[in-house]
């Protein structure tokens with residue numbers, strides 16, 4: 001039987017990053033290797049990513065992106081390129097230029113060149129210190145104090161605007177901190193929740209860059225990839241939020257994470273040396289209410305801290 005989805009042409013921008021490198025593989029499993037174009041700014045895709053079409057394009061360069069869209073005629077674009085929170089705070093002007101410059105290019109070209117659907121990720125960084133930090137509601141104060149957060153709020157409003165004004169089917173998730181072992185994280189505030197696993201296995205110890213009581217919402221990458229694809233495959237009438245959906249799986253403190261790692265790696269020890277990222281973490285929610293995603297399009301996470309830790313340790317070893 002022919003799969004009607006198999007003719008879909010998909011472009012993934014930011015394909016070599018922590019999320020893109022796993023999303024491309026899943027999309028190619030579903031739609032075929034040749035249907036998914038992996039795009040990155042510098043690094044040439046290696047390994048599984050090189051099994052299908054791949055290109056090197058700077059998404060802030062509108063002419064280069066236009067030429068890419070004209071050559072591949074995508075009906076769906078996943079736009080993941082961007083600077084993350086910690087990297088963005090070191091160079092806020094560049095964070096704005098890359099995150100907003102590339103997004104406006106993608107939205108304009110999608111509208112003008114017949115792209116049917118766009119995915120763009122927001123983040124828990126869209127919230128700020130004046131937002132309720134526990135069980136943060138879908139609709140609440142969006143007043144972030146990082147440039148990364150400023151670009152996420154702006155991006156959410158742009159996504160909604162292109163839907164309302166032009167009917168472009170843009171969908172978005174506010175990802176929590178994402179934990180994975182295949183590709184190193186790209187300079188975010190939740191990177192400690194990945195690094196601890198690698199350092200525990202490599203050296204038996206880890207020095208957290210946040211304090212033990214720091215609690216943030218998190219998710220294991222397979223859940224995040226599934227959420228992304230399920231959101232994009234949901235019938236349009238089910239998508240009631242056109243800014244970005246709250247999304248979560250679990251919340252834990254750095255100390256709880258360390259204890260769970262110690263249960264799996266005998267002799268593991270850790271210390272805490274908070275740096276500038278502590279202030280960013282303190283401005284973000286501790287836990288998220290994602291009931292709108294669960295109700296509207298059936299979101300359900302599968303991994304909690306224990307199950308994720310067992311898989312992380314097994315896979316890294």
Ligand SMILES: NC(=O)c1ccc[n+]([C@@H]2O[C@H](COP(=O)([O-])OP(=O)(O)OC[C@H]3O[C@@H](n4cnc5c(N)ncnc54)[C@H](O)[C@@H]3O)[C@@H](O)[C@H]2O)c1
Nearest residue numbers: 014015016017018019041058059081082121123175178186
């Ligand atoms: N990883 C997380 O925990 C997390 C959480 C919330 C939101 N997000 C969002 O998800 C998206 C992807 O995150 P990630 O963790 O995979 O990031 P990453 O830093 O690991 O990867 C970013 C990718 O974007 C590409 N890129 C950067 N600038 C580019 C440009 N000008 N043109 C083309 N490509 C460019 C890089 O080559 C890389 O492939 C970002 O928008 C990020 O804000 C990530």
